[in-house]
Amino acid sequence: MTPVSFYLARDSECSLAPAPFNYRILDNPVFPVFFSGRECDNARVDGSIINEGTRMRTIVLAIFLSAVMAGTSFAVDKSYYSPVIYIDTDNHRILISQLGGVFYIDVPEAARPHMEKLPVSGLVDFVVEVKGENEIPVIKTWKVKSGESTCMYFNGKECT
Numbered sequence: 762m763t764p765v766s767f768y769l770a771r772d773s774e775c776s777l778a779p780a781p782f783n784y785r786i787l788d789n790p791v792f793p794v795f796f797s798g799r800e801c802d803n804a805r806v807d808g809s810i811i812n813e814g815t816r817m818r819t820i821v822l823a824i825f826l827s828a829v830m831a832g833t834s835f836a837v838d839k840s841y842y843s844p845v846i847y848i849d850t851d852n853h854r855i856l857i858s859q860l861g862g863v864f865y866i867d868v869p870e871a872a873r874p875h876m877e878k879l880p881v882s883g884l885v886d887f888v889v890e891v892k893g894e895n896e897i898p899v900i901k902t903w904k905v906k907s908g909e910s911t912c913m914y915f916n917g918k919e920c921t
Contacts, residue, residue: 838901841866841887845879854897855879857887867897875912875920883908 846863847856853873854865866889868876879885884907889898905913912920 837891839891845881867899878910878912880908880910
């Protein structure tokens, strides 16, 4: 392999010249990296000179964006293939089970006229939108897989 020459930045002790030819190869057969044995305290590889103010602004921006991203929650779609255990028409939610747990899913305004058409104990494939850990998932669509219903498929707007 051919050694790669690093050019050092100009300062009081080092000149703008190729580093000496005493290279050593790191033990990395995939991507060998060549380093110079030359010692120069104030020299930096060209392109790595960063203003301290720019570095501090970058750090502050990264911390700010991390805090903003941690505060926002993204909605995630999940699918639950579950029997309908109970339909709560007063609170507009449906009780289902998944992996040994029982929980409610919220019924949106468009699906409320059709929620009573779901068969209790019938298997339904629900697609819900989960907005956060402490919020009830909201139904987007459902498909009745077993049981009798006049609304076998709800696409988010209407039954078919």
